[in-house]
Amino acid sequence: MQPALIAVDWGTTALRGALLAADGTLLASHAAPRGLLSVAPGGWAAAFDAEFGAWRAAHPQLPCLLAGMVGSRQGWAEAPYCACPAGLADVAQRLHWVQPGQVAIVPGLSTLADGVPDVLRGEETQVFGALQALGADAAGDLSIVLPGTHSKWVQVRAGRITGFATHMTGECYALLRQQSILARMLPADDGELDGAAFDAGVARAFGAGGLLHHLFSVRTLALFDQAGGPALASRLSGLLIGEELRAQALAPGAAVVVLGSAALALRYQRALALRGHAVQVLSADTGWLGLLAIAGAAGLLSAKGQAGAAPAGTLSA
Amino acid sequence: MQPALIAVDWGTTALRGALLAADGTLLASHAAPRGLLSVAPGGWAAAFDAEFGAWRAAHPQLPCLLAGMVGSRQGWAEAPYCACPAGLADVAQRLHWVQPGQVAIVPGLSTLADGVPDVLRGEETQVFGALQALGADAAGDLSIVLPGTHSKWVQVRAGRITGFATHMTGECYALLRQQSILARMLPADDGELDGAAFDAGVARAFGAGGLLHHLFSVRTLALFDQAGGPALASRLSGLLIGEELRAQALAPGAAVVVLGSAALALRYQRALALRGHAVQVLSADTGWLGLLAIAGAAGLLSAKGQAGAAPAGTLSA
Numbered sequence: 069m070q071p072a073l074i075a076v077d078w079g080t081t082a083l084r085g086a087l088l089a090a091d092g093t094l095l096a097s098h099a100a101p102r103g104l105l106s107v108a109p110g111g112w113a114a115a116f117d118a119e120f121g122a123w124r125a126a127h128p129q130l131p132c133l134l135a136g137m138v139g140s141r142q143g144w145a146e147a148p149y150c151a152c153p154a155g156l157a158d159v160a161q162r163l164h165w166v167q168p169g170q171v172a173i174v175p176g177l178s179t180l181a182d183g184v185p186d187v188l189r190g191e192e193t194q195v196f197g198a199l200q201a202l203g204a205d206a207a208g209d210l211s212i213v214l215p216g217t218h219s220k221w222v223q224v225r226a227g228r229i230t231g232f233a234t235h236m237t238g239e240c241y242a243l244l245r246q247q248s249i250l251a252r253m254l255p256a257d258d259g260e261l262d263g264a265a266f267d268a269g270v271a272r273a274f275g276a277g278g279l280l281h282h283l284f285s286v287r288t289l290a291l292f293d294q295a296g297g298p299a300l301a302s303r304l305s306g307l308l309i310g311e312e313l314r315a316q317a318l319a320p321g322a323a324v325v326v327l328g329s330a331a332l333a334l335r336y337q338r339a340l341a342l343r344g345h346a347v348q349v350l351s352a353d354t355g356w357l358g359l360l361a362i363a364g365a366a367g368l369l370s371a372k373g374q375a376g377a378a379p380a381g382t383l384s385a
Numbered sequence: 386m387q388p389a390l391i392a393v394d395w396g397t398t399a400l401r402g403a404l405l406a407a408d409g410t411l412l413a414s415h416a417a418p419r420g421l422l423s424v425a426p427g428g429w430a431a432a433f434d435a436e437f438g439a440w441r442a443a444h445p446q447l448p449c450l451l452a453g454m455v456g457s458r459q460g461w462a463e464a465p466y467c468a469c470p471a472g473l474a475d476v477a478q479r480l481h482w483v484q485p486g487q488v489a490i491v492p493g494l495s496t497l498a499d500g501v502p503d504v505l506r507g508e509e510t511q512v513f514g515a516l517q518a519l520g521a522d523a524a525g526d527l528s529i530v531l532p533g534t535h536s537k538w539v540q541v542r543a544g545r546i547t548g549f550a551t552h553m554t555g556e557c558y559a560l561l562r563q564q565s566i567l568a569r570m571l572p573a574d575d576g577e578l579d580g581a582a583f584d585a586g587v588a589r590a591f592g593a594g595g596l597l598h599h600l601f602s603v604r605t606l607a608l609f610d611q612a613g614g615p616a617l618a619s620r621l622s623g624l625l626i627g628e629e630l631r632a633q634a635l636a637p638g639a640a641v642v643v644l645g646s647a648a649l650a651l652r653y654q655r656a657l658a659l660r661g662h663a664v665q666v667l668s669a670d671t672g673w674l675g676l677l678a679i680a681g682a683a684g685l686l687s688a689k690g691q692a693g694a695a696p697a698g699t700l701s702a
Contacts, residue, residue, distance in 0.1 A: 141608075182592060185605040218566075218601065234605075235597040236565070243560045248553070249535075275499060278632020279596050280552040280625070284535065288502040288551075291458075308597070315595020 071095050071127050072369050074120060075359035077190060078138035080104045086356045087123055090369050094356065096123070104137045112144035116171065131368040132171040133359045136190035139164060139173040149178035149187055155228035156196055160365035174362055179231045186234050190355075191220045197358030198327050198350050199227060211318065212325040214352070215309075215332045217242075221316055235312045238332075241305060244283065250304065253290040255297040258305075261335065265299035269306020270313070270339045279311045309339045318345060328352050388412050389686050391440055391447050392676035393433075394507060395455035397421045403673045404440055407686055411673065413440070421454045429461035433488070448685040449488040450676045453507035456481060456490040466495035466504055472545035473513055477682035491679055496548045503551050507672075508537045514675030515644050515667050516544055528635065529642040531669070532626075532649045534559075538633055552629045555649075558622060561600065567621065570607040572614040575622075578652065582616035586623020587630070587656045596628045626656045635662060645669050 072090035076083060081103035087096040100119055107115045116132075117124070124130070139147035147164035154177050163172040176189030191214050199206040210224040217238040223230045244250050272282050286304050289295040295303065318324065323346040326333045330351075337347045363369050389407035393400060398420035404413040417436055424432045433449075434441070441447070456464035464481035471494055480489040493506030508531050516523040527541040534555040540547045561567050589599050603621050606612040612620065635641065640663040643653045647668075654664045680686050 181594070182589075184589070184602045185609050185611075186601065187605055187608060219597075233594065233598050234601040235595070236600045237597050239565055240557075240561075240597060240600075243564055244557075247560055247564060248556055272499075272501070276632075276634065277498070277550065278552065278628060280536075280554050280557060280629055281550050281632055283553045283557075284503065284551040285501045288504055291504060292502050294502075311595060312597055315593075315598055317593065 069093055069095060071123075071130055073360055073363050074123055074127075074130050074132040075356050075363075076116075076120070076132065076134045076138075077136050077193070077355050077359075078103070078134050078143070079136045079190060083119065083138075085120055085123075086359075087127075088356055088360055090360070092357055092360055098123075104140070104142055107144075112138075113167070116144075131169075131363060132167075133163070133174060133363055133368075134166075134171065135174040135193040135355065135359060139176060139189055143173075145173060147173040147175040150175045150192075152177055152179040152232070153225070153228045153230045154192070156361055156365040158228075159192060159196070160362050160367075163362075163366055172366075174359070177229060177232070181231070181233065186232060188220050188222075188232060188234065191222065191232075192229060193358035193362065194327055194352060194355045195222050195224065195229060195358065196361050197354030197356065198325060199224065200357040200361050201350060201354050202325070210325055211316075211322060212327055213336060215326065215328045215336050219312060233316070235315065237308050237312045241308050244304060244308075245301065248283075250283065250286045250300075253287060253297060254301045254304070258301050259298050261305070261338075262299040262302035263338070265295060265302040266306040266335065266338065267342055269303040269308075270310035270342055271306075272303075273307050273310025274314050274343075279307065282307050282311075305335060306339065309335055313339055313343060318343075320344065321346070323348070325350060327354065386410055386412060388440075388444050388447055390677055390680050391437060391444075391449040392673050392680075393437070393449065393451045393455075394453050394510070394672050394676075395420070395451050395460070396453045396507065400436065400455075402437055402440075403676075404444075405673055405677055407677070409674055409677055415440075421457070421459055424461075429455075430484070433461075448486075448680060449484075450480075450491060450680055450685075451483075451488065452491040452510040452672065452676060456493060456506055460490075462490060464490040464492040467492045467509075469494055469496040469549070470542070470545045470547045471509070473678055473682040475545075476509060476513070477679050477684075480679075480683055489683075491676070494546060494549070498548070498550065503549060505537050505539075505549060505551065508539065508549075509546060510675035510679065511644055511669060511672045512539050512541065512546060512675065513678050514671030514673065515642060516541065517674040517678050518667060518671050519642070527642055528633075528639060529644055530653060532643065532645045532653050536629060550633070552632065554625050554629045558625050561621060561625075562618065565600075567600065567603045567617075570604060570614060571618045571621070575618050576615050578622070579616040579619035580655070582612060582619040583623040583652065583655065584659055586620040586625075587627035587659055588623075589620075590624050590627025591631050591660075596624065599624050599628075622652060623656065626652055630656055630660060635660075637661065638663070640665070642667060644671065 069089045073088045076085045085098040162175045165172045212222045214220045219235045219237045222232040326336045326349045340347045386406045390405045393402045402415040479492045482489045529539045531537045536552045539549040643650045643666045657664045
């Protein structure tokens with residue numbers, strides 16, 4: 069099968085690349101712990117060639133699309149944010165070419181709420197990929213959450229991203245888990261989720277008191293021997309994810325798509341189900357489909373005369 | 386003037402002691418960086434003598450009252466919590482004697498809200514001291530906040546502590562300030578408070594979105610060059626103190642007593658005033674008055690036949 073795109077997700081600590089056919093078939097993949105932080109200023113073109121030179125030599129006409137923090141101020145080049153609402157066409161029009169005609173960076177998105185900006189980079193590509201995977205199911209309004217260090221809640225209407233909100237949930241969990249006074253109460257590793265303790269944390273987050281207060285319950289329950297370390301780690305996770313859900317103020321019963329890695333996605337699924345929401349979980353690996361769809365919208369697949377290039381709407385998951 | 390009490394505030398990282406006359410006059414004071422963490426198990430009596438042996442030798446009949454984390458499981462001896470509601474008499478009845486008739490630890494307080502315990506140690510003494518300082522003004526209902534690493538909101542009715550709530554505000558500020566992704570946006574030192582940025586943080590905390598989301602605005606405002614480092618540190622402080630206030634759900638216009646060190650108390654005063662609350666700020670140094678009042682309620686002042694021992698209710702500030 070003929071390759072149509074070199075797709076790269078280049079983040080803060082690692083990169084992943086895929087050699088894709090126009091129908092989404094993964095022909096080859098590559099990963100390296102060579103993130104933003106390990107590339108010296110001015111060393112981006114060389115780093116890219118070191119990682120993907122073999123594919124480029126074998127397929128010299130192939131376009132390369134890069135998504136993620138590679139487009140930030142500390143990356144290869146700053147790709148200015150694309151303002152919401154933004155669909156495939158908007159993002160495709162604003163590709164930031166670092167090697168004209170050959171290598172482009174997908175812009176992240178910006179939005180404004182009450183005069184305060186919010187941003188994302190890389191998640192836009194995963195969301196567009198999820199919309200491809202969902203097909204006709206994505207025609208209406210969608211709430212998509214991408215859990216992580218900085219969770220993103222993305223609103224989609226008719227295929228366009230209308231807005232989003234970032235929550236520093238994963239980062240706060242790690243800080244509290246490892247560096248706060250609560251760390252003394254917790255085992256070194258999370259171990260398996262204690263479902264009841266997690267659920268209690270989620271429920272507590274919706275009660276009166278506020279996050280800064282509820283966090284202290286991890287300590288007091290230990291002081292009174294009402295819970296052990298593994299249960300307390302699960303409770304802490306539930307308190308934080310619960311607070312994120314509370315703050316999102318979802319409509320009762322609203323459906324939510326969770327886009328993420330298995331373990332974390334399951335926690336969000338559990339918390340959302342507990343609150344009465346219908347949940348659909350998709351793998352975070354929809355990013356390749358997203359990059360392919362953006363390439364299609366930018367005319368990069370047909371322009372290169374790739375045999376079998378499919379319209380973006382018909383890519384298979 | 387005749388000394389009536391050796392009063393000690395023995396915390397996690399430091400201790401402070403006072404030689405007090407029965408009317409509250411401070412006859413001598415002593416401080417050392419010898420907190421809970423620096424005393425070896427079994428070494429408490431020796432550490433106490435090393436710090437206060439001279440006073441004890443000079444006044445061998447003087448009772449010694451210790452407050453703070455010295456009464457925790459990791460302290461000299463675990464002084465079981467006194468359950469709320471608790472007044473001077475309740476605490477005085479539950480003194481935990483480590484050297485009978487000579488040295489006693491003031492118990493901390495516990496309370497239950499929605500089945501979840503909360504605790505404090507040391508703040509009960511400061512609150513009782515504040516009630517002494519307030520005199521007749523303390524006859525009714527009072528909301529007292531003691532800002533800090535773990536802020537305490539204490540409810541008082543007719544001189545008794547009816548309940549309280551802990552917020553991990555100061556600890557979360559330090560973690561986010563120094564260890565999170567936000568730290569990169571912030572100067573090494575806080576510097577002077579940027580009032581407008583602090584106020585904006587407080588206001589934002591009361592808006593939709595939730596703390597985990599609002600925190601990220603510290604990053605995005607920097608990304609869009611809408612605020613510099615010192616302003617962002619003030620905003621972060623406002624976001625956290627504002628969230629604490631929001632969670633406390635004070636009645637509109639309710640009066641609040643702030644009991645704390647100058648710089649932090651001023652931030653709480655500012656945030657509370659911004660939200661329309663009447664505020665009275667008292668120095669955190671009311672602790673000595675509190676220990677004296679507890680000693681009085683326990684009969685330790687008159688029992689020793691101290692000349693001029695005053696009833697607890699008439700101590701001067």
